[in-house]
Each structure stands twice: as C-alpha cells, then as structure tokens.
Amino acid sequence: QNQESESDSIPKISESNSPIKLKNQLKLDYDQILVGNSQTGHQKYLNDIYTDLYVVQNETGGRVNDHEVRQIELNLKQSDCKDTPIECNNIFKVHMGRKNRKVLTMGIAGVGKTVSVSKFIHDWAHGKENQDISLIFPLPFRELNQKELITQKLSLMELLHKFCFSSPEELPSLPEGDGKVMFIFDGLDECRFPLSFKKNYRITGVHEKTTLSKMITSLIKRHLVPFSLIWITSRPAAASLIPRNYIDQVTEVRGFNDEQKEKYFNKNSDPEVAGIIIRHIRKIRSLYIMCHIPVFCWISLNVLQPLLAQKGNDKMPTTLTGMYIHFLISQQQKMVEKYNDDLEPKDNAMSFDKIILKLGELAFKQLEKGHLIFYKEDLEECGLDVSDGSVFSGLCTQIFHKTVSTRNVYSFVHLSIQEFLAGLYVFLIHKNEKANPFLQTWKEEVAWKFSKKTPFHLHKAAINKALQSENGHLDLFLRFLLGLSLESNQSDLKELLPKLKLKTEKMKCTAEYIRKKIENENSVERTINLFYCLSELKDDYVEEIQKNFRTGNLSVENLSSAQWSALVFVLLISEETQEIFELQKYRRSDEALMRLLPVIKNTKRALRNCNLTSQSCESLSSSLQSSNSPLRELDLSCNELQDSGVELLSDGLKSPNCQLEILRLPICSLTAQCCKSLSSALLSSVLGELDLSNNDLRDSGVKLLSDGLKSLHCQLKILRLSGCMVTEEGCGYVSSALSSNPSHLRELDLSYNHPGDSGVKLLSEKLEDPNCSLDKLKYVEQKSHYACNLTLDSNTANNHIILSEENRKMTYAEENQSYPDHAERFDRAPQVLCRESLSGRCYWEAEWSGKAHISVAYKGISRKQGNRDCMFGLNRNSWSLICSDDKFLASHNNHTIDTCVSSRSCRKVGVDVDVSAGTLSFYSISDTHKLTHLHTFNTTFTESLCAAFRLMVYNSSVSLCQTEKPVSSNRDITHTPV
Structure with a gap:
C-alpha cells in the first residue's frame, strides 16, 4: 500500500523533537485499523476503508438509558431533522466565534466513535489537519483500567511517559498556549474506576502525584492544564458520568445515513x-x-x-x-x-x-x-x-x-x-438440559422442576424478564431467543451445530402470550419490541393489521388496545409517515390523536380536518417541546380547537426545542383572544409561516398579533389572514409592525377582508419600500373573482327531475319525466350533474328550497344503482352540503358533520373549490351578501370534478345564480424586488 507523501514532511512545531516523535509513533498506531480482531492481525489501511460517518452537533436528547437499537430507530426518524452535520476533523475548530475546548461525543456501540477518533489522530499525524495542535495524547479508558494505574499514585507526566514516550527526556514538559495540547479519552462507558466531580480537590501541577481518578477529573474541570483540548467519547448510558457544565460541546455519531x-x-x-x-x-x-x-x-x-x-x-x-x-x-x-491449513493443529x-x-x-x-x-x-x-x-x-x-x-x-x-450468543446459549441449554436461567427464587425453581419445561414456559420467563428491564437491555436478546425457536432457523443452525436435534416447536402459545402483553403494555417502546418479537416468529398478526388498515376496514371500528398498538408499530416503521401523517385516514378524534401521538411526534407534517378539539392541544404542545422532534409542519385546519387550544399550542411554540416552521389554523373557531398567546410565541419561535384564515380575529386580534410582528426576534415570513374580518384599522397595525421589523415578512394574505382603499394603500406602500422585505400582498375582496357559470346536464338528470330556466334550475317532481334513455342518467337517485368540468379555482352560488344536497362529485360516480355508491355525500366520490329548513350539514363518505349554523334566514349557498389545493368550502350567503363559512373539506382530488345536486323531498328545488366577475375591486398584488 502506498502511504501519503505528506507523512515524510511534518512541520516542526517547537524546538523539542517531542511532536515529531509522537507523530511518528501515532502513524504506526493509527495508519492501519483492525477489521475483526487483533488476534488475527487482519489490518487494513484506514484511508482504504474509511467511510464518512454522520456526526451531528448536539445529542439526541432522548432517554440515554434506552436500549441502543431503540436509539437507532429514534435517530433514523430524526435523520432528516435540521441537525448540523460536522466532520470529525472540525470538532475543535472555531465555530461562530467560539472555540470548543472540551467535547463529548456520544454514540451507541459499534457506531464509529473509535474510528472517528482514529481518523482525527491519523490526519493530524500526517500533517493534514489541526496542525495548530502540538501534541495529541490518546488515553483510552480501556487501557487506563489497568490495576497498577488505578491503585498507585502518579503524575500526569508519568502517565504520558507510560503511554506515549519511553523516557522522561523525550517529553520534559508540556508546551504552553491555548489548545496546544490535546487529550483523547475514548470509551467513557468502559471506565472501571470512579470519577467524582462533587469533591473539591484541585490538582494543578503536571508533576503532582495523585490518583488516576483525581487526575482525569482535574483535567476535565480545567484545574490541570487548563488550556488543553479534551475529547471524550461514550455510549449514551455512561455520558451522564460527566456533568454537562464541564462540557463545551456535545456531538453525536449517528453511524451511516442512507x-x-x-x-x-x-x-x-x-x-x-x-x-x-x-x-x-x-x-x-x-x-x-x-x-x-x-x-x-x-x-x-x-x-x-x-x-x-x-x-x-x-x-x-x-x-x-x-x-x-x-x-x-x-x-x-x-x-x-x-x-x-494449520500444519501443527493442537490436540486439545x-x-x-x-x-x-x-x-x-x-x-x-x-x-x-x-x-x-x-x-x-x-x-x-x-x-x-x-x-x-x-x-x-x-x-x-x-x-x-x-x-x-x-x-x-x-x-x-x-x-x-x-x-x-446469549440468546443462543439460553436456547441450547434449554434444548439440551431443560434449563431455565431466569429462575431467581427457590419457589420458581420448584415450580420449574415440576412443570413441563416447554419452550413456551422458557419464553414466558424471558419475556417477563425483558419487560422488567427499565432500559430494555434484554430487548434484542429476547428477539434472538424467540427467533431461534423457529424451525427454519433451527435448520440453518444444524449446519452450525450438527448434533442439534431438530424438533418442530409450536409457537402459537408464545405468540398469544406476546399479544396479551401488548394489550396491557403502556410503554410504546416495549410494545414496539414485542411486535418485533412477533416478526421474528414470523407471526402474521402484524400483517393482518396492516392489511385491514390499508383497506380501511379498521378506520370505522372500535379498535382494541392491541390493534391501536399495532397501528402505532406499523406507522412508526413506515417510510410514508416519516414525511406526512394523515390522521383522518384512521380515526378523526381526540382519542385517535392521543393513541397515535408517538407517530405524530416522528413525522414532518400533520394533521388537518381530524375532528380535534382543544383537548388534543396539550398533547400536541408536549410533542412540539420534544427534543429533536422532526415535526416541521402542523396543519390543524378545520378542527374545533378554539382559543383555549391555541393557547396551549403556543406554550409548545415557545419551547427552545420546538422547530416547527409552518402552522396552519384556518377554520378553527378562533377569536382575537388567542392572538395574545400567539403573539408572545412569535417572539421566541422559529415559525416561518402562520395561517389563521377564516377565523373571527377582527382588527382587535390583528392588533395583538402585530405586537409580535414588531419584534426583531420574530422570524415569520408568511402570514395568512384571509377571511378574518380585517378592516383598514387592522391594516394600519400590520403596516406599523412592518415599519418596526421590516426584514422578515415577505408574504401577506388579506383576501376576503374589508381593508378599504386606505388599508390597501398603506400596505402597498410597504411593497414599494426598499427597506421592507414584503414582496407579495394578496387582496381579493369577493369570491366572484373565480366565478364560473354552470348549466345542468340533462343527460344525467333523474326522471323525476324537471329542468327549467335554460337548464339552470332543477325541481323534484312526483311525475315521471319522459327523458330518453342515456348511459349517464341517474336511474334511481333524484340527482343531476353539471355539464362543465371544474378545474383550477372555481366559485358559484345556488339558491335552494325544501331540502337539497349542494355537492361536488367525480364525473365517474356510479349512475345505475340506488345505494350509497351513487348518492352524493354517502361515498368516497362526492362531497355535499345538506341544506334543510333548520340547519346545514356537511357530508362525505357517509360521515356527517353539523356545521352548527342555522339555515332559517338563509336560502343561498356559495361553493368555492380549489382543485389543485384540494379544498372545497361552503358558505351561507345573507340578503346583504355577507358570507358565513360553513365547512371546508380538505382532500386530494384524483378525478375530473363537476358540480352536482340532489333533492330530498318533492317540490324541493335548486337554482344556479348568475355571478358577475368584477375586476376593479380584486387585487392579487405581487412585488418582485429589482
């Protein structure tokens, strides 16, 4: 192998030869790395096999005592979070004006901490990186555990002579200066002597004899060689041995990303x-x-x-x-x-x-x-x-x-x-000797002696033992033990152990016992491991649950505790839910949110139109405060959260752990009251987009919000206040806020408000202001901007529907009409579709009498049946507003929602559909043409759409209104800076 040419020309750092000798020694030690085991001498050059590892600033922040496989799963979910990746050679370099002197690097076993240390030392010894450091001393805890080092007293210089130099003359003293000397303590989790940071001893001299424990703690406390650099690596469970106030920077090795x-x-x-x-x-x-x-x-x-x-x-x-x-x-x-190949094999x-x-x-x-x-x-x-x-x-x-x-x-x-190997050992001693190593009391031993000693009894003991562990340290062992009981694995095992007697074991009892444990287990982590155990047994329970969820069979049933747990397991391991989680696919309720909170915590986007109330907001707020949560976009549109719910959410937004970037709260029954808490949250959150559209905030709410917008700490770039009853007074508050903090807000949506000419003028001036970042102002006063003229399609009209007024009115008649046969006609349901397809953004209005469905449906909806498949609002292919004498109801897929708005004084409805955005909104229209929001459906439209109508009782009617398209009063102003 060719070595780097730089190795022959190492710059002289001091008059002493110590750095040169040390670098030459470290080259010998770190040019090659063991692959497998030291005993074989199977070494490869580090540069030939080194693959970059994913190292990030800051730690996971999870429970460091969890089993490390759980931590891999957690990190896998968080791998797309806004971590700050850092190369191992840059850990001690100045960042944002700060130089870290003491760094703790955490990582689970085998993830690459020691390899990262080796790479750092290798590149320094070859003169490639960190040449401002004069001397690096690797002092792994594994080697510091030597009995003679722990029991005797020695000085720091004596320790360094033992590890790095053969005689004191080679290293008479340590160089002075900030960061000239570096100590690397690899493997804190392997330390077998106490480190006490509570005692007030101070070791300050490099020649002062002391215990190894006091020497290391004095180095970390910066009493000894105070300007040295210190790098400590550790598995997470042992990281707490060093108080965080003695550490400048925590990093974490996450292993390999994809x-x-x-x-x-x-x-x-x-x-x-x-x-x-x-x-x-x-x-x-x-x-x-x-x-x-x-x-x-x-x-x-x-x-x-x-x-x-x-x-x-x-x-x-x-x-x-x-x-x-x-x-x-x-x-x-x-x-x-x-x-x-061994010429002299040993007889023994x-x-x-x-x-x-x-x-x-x-x-x-x-x-x-x-x-x-x-x-x-x-x-x-x-x-x-x-x-x-x-x-x-x-x-x-x-x-x-x-x-x-x-x-x-x-x-x-x-x-x-x-x-x-531990699982294999327990499996073998039971198979060969009927032994059970989990027995702890004489009563258990007696009971075992007189039991059938079946694999199930062993498995039961192992499962109970694993579940008793607080940190789950037997989780993976349990999965291995159960997996070894499978006949297919035993067949492979026989190739390994020819004397092994194969016996088909029935795993049904074990699987049933695991399911019972799942029913009663409250810990999400333990439940997930139990499901992995079922997977190792190749049990089909998880597949059954997955199949039922995919087909939607469980979305309307009362799920058992085990089924909820299964759903959490399935969703947590799904790549799809890492990006977006749609609760409405499963159950639209506060209970569903509470049950599926672990999934929500580990997704980037959630949740809209889920029938949530303020009851859910406390749990959501807690999720926002979770360290390193990947949740970046929270869409809570069309949920009855009310002010109390948003106030709870605001507490989560204020947390320094919260990384939420987008919060959508349209149609959440909010008033000005919630704006105070939201305004306070804007002062400390990283929120970049806030949507409060179609809530009754009024000018008083905008005034409170503007108090937050004024702050230079506010990071908001997009603010949507469409349909919030804002007048020119509210526009004045926003304009004033933009004057105080002109550098962040770029887009403001005030469509469907009443800003008046003076309000529009104030905000338009901000568009032209070169010192203001605002470059997009949306102002559309009337929905008629998107008006479309529709006509009823006579080929689809049921035989009891009379069309009139140039096919713009329909009436439900008792008499059968003499329409010709047509494949598109509804043969049983009193319904009709419009001729025109809907695309882009469309708005229309209709007047009704009696009882009617004003709907939107796919053109391909069934025609020839009288069941739910063809009736508007009762299937997946249509969305309806049910208009009756006393109230309005929204209906889709046979699920009905009360809009809580009376219909007694209103006989006209407005329909606003945005096909690309996947929104369908219904409004009641008063005699003064005031629009009141009734309901919004949020979905993804996958087929061609058209307006649709269904009449419920004889003599009911629906008339399509003529809607003009005014131009002068509609604004969608975009300013692009030159």
Missing part, C-alpha cells in the same frame, strides 16, 4: 452485488435499521456476499436471527479453512460447538450484569482458557476482540453479537 451506507457496500464489494444487498436490506425493516451501525454493515457483507456467490442460491436471511446464524456459519467455515483445541456454548455463557452472564468488556477471570469462570488459541481463531477472531495491554481486556466486536 448515502453513506450505500457507499460502504459499493466500496467493499462489486457494484452489482452491492446493489442486490442494498435492495434486500431495504425490504426488511429490522435489517435496514441495524445497517445504520457500521459493524452490522460489515456483518451483512460477510453473510450476503458469499451467499450471492453461490450459484442458484436465492436463500437470503430475512430476519435478524437468520442474519446472525449465517454470520456464525460463515465464520465457522473460516475456522475450518484455518485448521485445514476445543470443538466449535463447545466454543460457542462457552462464549454464549460468557455473553449471557455479562449481559445480565450490563458488561460489555471482560477480564481473564470472567472468561475462566465460563471455562474459557485465554491461552488456548482456538478461542481467538476462526469464528472467535471476528466475534471476540482482545486488547493487548498490561491487563488484557476482552469484548465482543459488537453488543448485538453478544446478545445473539
């Missing part, structure tokens, strides 16, 4: 093979999630590449358990090849199945304790002889990792391998 994952496979395999692997993993959610961990990508490559090379082999693992079984098989084959070398069983025992016992690193005595307790090369050869060289130091430290390459 692009980096594909780059890894393409870099390490043939492009065609890489493509097949990527497509296979994408199809299986559990594998796709795990592949955000670089180590799992390595495992997948080790498994899938050889399988694809076998001709005619189309059998690829589709579960996590299957993947890890095949991984063991591939490593067993490597072990066999090694021993076949353990067989593969014995190695697996003993490693499994070690994995299980240490997993129960929460340990990921082990020592010689831990191995010997499980019958593993550390001097036996077979323990670290073949399979175990890549499963097990041995760190050479004064006191050897051992670990599995990744936590998931430890969890799988």
Whole structure:
C-alpha cells in the first residue's frame, strides 16, 4: 500500500523533537485499523476503508438509558431533522466565534466513535489537519483500567511517559498556549474506576502525584492544564458520568445515513452485488435499521456476499436471527479453512460447538450484569482458557476482540453479537438440559422442576424478564431467543451445530402470550419490541393489521388496545409517515390523536380536518417541546380547537426545542383572544409561516398579533389572514409592525377582508419600500373573482327531475319525466350533474328550497344503482352540503358533520373549490351578501370534478345564480424586488 507523501514532511512545531516523535509513533498506531480482531492481525489501511460517518452537533436528547437499537430507530426518524452535520476533523475548530475546548461525543456501540477518533489522530499525524495542535495524547479508558494505574499514585507526566514516550527526556514538559495540547479519552462507558466531580480537590501541577481518578477529573474541570483540548467519547448510558457544565460541546455519531451506507457496500464489494444487498436490506425493516451501525454493515457483507456467490442460491436471511446464524456459519467455515491449513493443529483445541456454548455463557452472564468488556477471570469462570488459541481463531477472531495491554481486556466486536450468543446459549441449554436461567427464587425453581419445561414456559420467563428491564437491555436478546425457536432457523443452525436435534416447536402459545402483553403494555417502546418479537416468529398478526388498515376496514371500528398498538408499530416503521401523517385516514378524534401521538411526534407534517378539539392541544404542545422532534409542519385546519387550544399550542411554540416552521389554523373557531398567546410565541419561535384564515380575529386580534410582528426576534415570513374580518384599522397595525421589523415578512394574505382603499394603500406602500422585505400582498375582496357559470346536464338528470330556466334550475317532481334513455342518467337517485368540468379555482352560488344536497362529485360516480355508491355525500366520490329548513350539514363518505349554523334566514349557498389545493368550502350567503363559512373539506382530488345536486323531498328545488366577475375591486398584488 502506498502511504501519503505528506507523512515524510511534518512541520516542526517547537524546538523539542517531542511532536515529531509522537507523530511518528501515532502513524504506526493509527495508519492501519483492525477489521475483526487483533488476534488475527487482519489490518487494513484506514484511508482504504474509511467511510464518512454522520456526526451531528448536539445529542439526541432522548432517554440515554434506552436500549441502543431503540436509539437507532429514534435517530433514523430524526435523520432528516435540521441537525448540523460536522466532520470529525472540525470538532475543535472555531465555530461562530467560539472555540470548543472540551467535547463529548456520544454514540451507541459499534457506531464509529473509535474510528472517528482514529481518523482525527491519523490526519493530524500526517500533517493534514489541526496542525495548530502540538501534541495529541490518546488515553483510552480501556487501557487506563489497568490495576497498577488505578491503585498507585502518579503524575500526569508519568502517565504520558507510560503511554506515549519511553523516557522522561523525550517529553520534559508540556508546551504552553491555548489548545496546544490535546487529550483523547475514548470509551467513557468502559471506565472501571470512579470519577467524582462533587469533591473539591484541585490538582494543578503536571508533576503532582495523585490518583488516576483525581487526575482525569482535574483535567476535565480545567484545574490541570487548563488550556488543553479534551475529547471524550461514550455510549449514551455512561455520558451522564460527566456533568454537562464541564462540557463545551456535545456531538453525536449517528453511524451511516442512507448515502453513506450505500457507499460502504459499493466500496467493499462489486457494484452489482452491492446493489442486490442494498435492495434486500431495504425490504426488511429490522435489517435496514441495524445497517445504520457500521459493524452490522460489515456483518451483512460477510453473510450476503458469499451467499450471492453461490450459484442458484436465492436463500437470503430475512430476519435478524437468520442474519446472525449465517454470520456464525460463515465464520465457522473460516475456522475450518484455518485448521485445514494449520500444519501443527493442537490436540486439545476445543470443538466449535463447545466454543460457542462457552462464549454464549460468557455473553449471557455479562449481559445480565450490563458488561460489555471482560477480564481473564470472567472468561475462566465460563471455562474459557485465554491461552488456548482456538478461542481467538476462526469464528472467535471476528466475534471476540482482545486488547493487548498490561491487563488484557476482552469484548465482543459488537453488543448485538453478544446478545445473539446469549440468546443462543439460553436456547441450547434449554434444548439440551431443560434449563431455565431466569429462575431467581427457590419457589420458581420448584415450580420449574415440576412443570413441563416447554419452550413456551422458557419464553414466558424471558419475556417477563425483558419487560422488567427499565432500559430494555434484554430487548434484542429476547428477539434472538424467540427467533431461534423457529424451525427454519433451527435448520440453518444444524449446519452450525450438527448434533442439534431438530424438533418442530409450536409457537402459537408464545405468540398469544406476546399479544396479551401488548394489550396491557403502556410503554410504546416495549410494545414496539414485542411486535418485533412477533416478526421474528414470523407471526402474521402484524400483517393482518396492516392489511385491514390499508383497506380501511379498521378506520370505522372500535379498535382494541392491541390493534391501536399495532397501528402505532406499523406507522412508526413506515417510510410514508416519516414525511406526512394523515390522521383522518384512521380515526378523526381526540382519542385517535392521543393513541397515535408517538407517530405524530416522528413525522414532518400533520394533521388537518381530524375532528380535534382543544383537548388534543396539550398533547400536541408536549410533542412540539420534544427534543429533536422532526415535526416541521402542523396543519390543524378545520378542527374545533378554539382559543383555549391555541393557547396551549403556543406554550409548545415557545419551547427552545420546538422547530416547527409552518402552522396552519384556518377554520378553527378562533377569536382575537388567542392572538395574545400567539403573539408572545412569535417572539421566541422559529415559525416561518402562520395561517389563521377564516377565523373571527377582527382588527382587535390583528392588533395583538402585530405586537409580535414588531419584534426583531420574530422570524415569520408568511402570514395568512384571509377571511378574518380585517378592516383598514387592522391594516394600519400590520403596516406599523412592518415599519418596526421590516426584514422578515415577505408574504401577506388579506383576501376576503374589508381593508378599504386606505388599508390597501398603506400596505402597498410597504411593497414599494426598499427597506421592507414584503414582496407579495394578496387582496381579493369577493369570491366572484373565480366565478364560473354552470348549466345542468340533462343527460344525467333523474326522471323525476324537471329542468327549467335554460337548464339552470332543477325541481323534484312526483311525475315521471319522459327523458330518453342515456348511459349517464341517474336511474334511481333524484340527482343531476353539471355539464362543465371544474378545474383550477372555481366559485358559484345556488339558491335552494325544501331540502337539497349542494355537492361536488367525480364525473365517474356510479349512475345505475340506488345505494350509497351513487348518492352524493354517502361515498368516497362526492362531497355535499345538506341544506334543510333548520340547519346545514356537511357530508362525505357517509360521515356527517353539523356545521352548527342555522339555515332559517338563509336560502343561498356559495361553493368555492380549489382543485389543485384540494379544498372545497361552503358558505351561507345573507340578503346583504355577507358570507358565513360553513365547512371546508380538505382532500386530494384524483378525478375530473363537476358540480352536482340532489333533492330530498318533492317540490324541493335548486337554482344556479348568475355571478358577475368584477375586476376593479380584486387585487392579487405581487412585488418582485429589482
């Protein structure tokens, strides 16, 4: 391999040779990186295999004690949030005028923290990056755990001599200056000695002898070498060992994003093979999630590449358990090849199945304790002889990792391998000995002794044990244990363990027990893991639920607790809901929102026309305050939130965690009262678009809103106040606000208000003001701007409908009319369609008497039946306003909504449809031509539309009104800056 030419020309940083010697030593240590295990010496050059990792400023902010697979799932949902990606070489560079001296980098096991550290050191040693640093001292906790270091007192200089220099003369002192010296403490989670930050000791001298604990805490507290740079890496659960007030910057390694994952496979395999692997993993959610961990990508490559090379082999693992079984098989084959090539095989070398069983025992016992690193005595307790090369050869060289130091430290390459071997161990000892390692009391042991000792009884104990864990540290272990019970996995396992006796086990009892647990489980995270357990068992419950949701069979039923949980699970793992979640597809209610809140928290856009009330707003407000929530667009249009609901939402908007950019609140029964809390929220939120259209805000509400708009802290760029009863007085408040804060608001919608000439003039002046950012002002005074003239289509009219006034009036008659037969005619329902198709934005008005449906329908709606499929308002193909003597009702798909508006003094209705926007609004029109909003349907129109009418009782009628199109009073002014 060719090394970088820069390595031969390292700039001299000080008169001492210490930096040069240190860089040369670090080149030897970090030019190559282990792939698998140190025992085999299988090393590759870092630059040849390094793939960029997704590192972000700030941490997840989730519960750091959760099982790390849960944290991958959380990060996967948040990967499109506005995190700030940062290259590992830039972590200590000046950002926004601030230089970070102490950085904590968090990340789950195997995600790439140590590789990031290695890359940083490698590039510094080769003179590529961070050359303002004179000396970098890597001090991994794994090596600091040596007994002689923990028990004896030594100075900082003595410690550095032990780790980095052979004699004191090579490093007589540390260079002075800000950021000239850097200490890297990798693996805080592996620290086996206490770090106490509460005690007030101060170690200040580099030659002062002290304990290792006091030395490290003094460095972090900045008592010792105060101007040094310190980088600490840790798994999330151990990160709290260091109080945050001692850390300048927290970063998080998220592993591979989608692009980096594909780059890894393409870099390490043939492009065609890489493509097949990527497509296979994408199809299986559990594998796709795990592949955000670089180590799992390595495992997948080790498994899938050889399988694809076998001709005619189309059998690829589709579960996590299957993947890890095949991984063991591939490593067993490597072990066999090694021993076949070994000229002097050892007679006492353990067989593969014995190695697996003993490693499994070690994995299980240490997993129960929460340990990921082990020592010689831990191995010997499980019958593993550390001097036996077979323990670290073949399979175990890549499963097990041995760190050479004064006191050897051992670990599995990744936590998931430890969890799988632990599951395999429990599976085998039950199969061979009917043992149950979960028994804790003598009563349980007696009960087990006299039980049938079936796999179900073992599974039941394991499920209960896993559910008792607060941090879910047995979640993945449980999935592996259950998956190993499948006959298909046991068949593959027999290739690994030939002595294994195959026995078909019935998993029905286990699956039913899991379903019962789902019914009673309140924790979303635990419920999700239980569903993953069902997936490992290949149980069809989740598929049944998915099928019913897709067909809509469950949207109108009373769901059980388990079905709600299943819906949450299905939606959380769906890529579709990561972008937008439409609650109305499932259940339009406050209860549905509460049940599906975990999904809403993890989507970018939600929720409109969902029959919500102020009751839901407290939960939504809490979601907005969740750290790193991906929710960016909240569409609450056409929900009865009222002022009290919006006041609760405003509390969420004020949270520093809230990243909501768009808030839509049209037709939410709001008044001026809510504007005070919204105005206050504008002072601190990042909200860029606010839509309050069709609410009774009036000038008093606009005045309160303008108080927020005036603030330079207000980030609002788009404000929509269409149909809010604003006059020239309200326009004056907005104009004044734009004078105070002219740099943000770019678009203002005041259509369907009464600003008068003076109001329009005030705001138009702001359009021309070069110091004001406003460049779009919408003002449309009358909906007749979009008026369309319609005619009734006689070919569609039912035989009891009389058309008159040039086909602009219809009347319901008892007598049968002599219309000719026609394929488009409604043969039973007293209905008629209009001839013209609706496109773009359309508005029309109609007068009615008796009882009538004023509707919009797809042209392809059924004609020849008298059931719901053809009747307007009772199916998916039509939307209706039902007009009767006392009230107005809105109806779609046989779901009726009371508009709460009386029809006694009104006999004229306006219909406004915007086909591209997917909105259909109905208005009652008074004698003075005042429009009162009745209802708005929000949908996506997928077929050709036309106006439609249905009469309910004899002698009822509907007449289409002639609507003029005035030009002078309508404005849609757009100003584009030069």
